[in-house]
Amino acid sequence: MMSEDRVSVRAVSLERGTARPVGEIAVIDDDRALLELTLMAVRDSGYRAIGFSDPLDALMWASDADPTCIVADLKMPGVEGLDLVAAFCALNRHAVIIVSAFVDVRMTVDAMRLGVDNVLPKPTTGESLIRAIEQGAAALQVAPPREELTFTRRESQVAEMLVGGMTTKQIAQSLSLSPRTVEFFRASLLRKTQSPNSAALASALTRIGFRAS
Known part of the structure; x- marks a missing residue:
């Protein structure tokens, strides 16, 4: 999900002093090596983080989790296209960040229409990922969660x-x-x-x- 270049991400994040989201940062990627690398970078930056390689497990967790940032790979086994992130967005209380090797203009526009907060190319740098998480955390604090029931x-x-x-x-x-x-x-x-x-x-x-x- 991210490159080996993790550039002093902890120092960058802590110097900015950005408030943390309420819950753990969720990272979803079926590539376990990249999942662990991303979790390490997120935790090194001062965040709590939880990882998932199964999209269904991630959705079940997100349904009950406090508002937080969700970092999701786009191509997951058993789930087509933007269906996974659409399900996260439909919960109406999380900041959703896509990290994908299949980023193009059309996909980015479709994702933003669903309510995705950020789209990053894969692999991405640690600094870019943490910046996206900080932006998502800030957005959660100024926009109260919507509780109405919506469906993809x-x-x-x-x-x-x-x-x-x-x-x-x-x-x-x-x-x-x-x-x-x-x-x-x-x-x-x-x-x-x-x-x-x-x-x-x-x-x-x-x-x-x-x-x-």
Whole structure:
């Protein structure tokens, strides 16, 4: 996720005196070596940090976490395109930073429309990463978190099919997704609606206004 050049990041960060976000910084990358390198740089800069190599685990954590910065790789196994960061943005309380080797103008524009705070090329320097985290932390302090319930496009599609009684396999076939990806969105819907099981989820989605597609 970042280059070996970690340039005295701790000194840069502490001299600026930027206030820290409430919770741990979350770093998501399926490359474990890069994940550990990024976590080390973030911690060396005075932040607490937690790492994830599984996008579903990261989403489950982010659903309950205090407002903080999330640093996410774009290409994750089992999740397509911007779906992962869209799910984070839809929580409406975290600053989301993308670090990706697939940065281009179109992707950056699409990401910003979702609510992403920053997009960095991969590999990035430690100083660039910490600067983005500091900017995200500052944004969290001036913009109170929004609590309204929002859903990504994929979540809405899955919700309609769940209300219609479709199974994970059927939804996956209909949307040309893997069953693992469907479970990712189903888990997100469970957390957002605070539903304990699938039956309660279908009921909650119906009350919200979802109808079978």
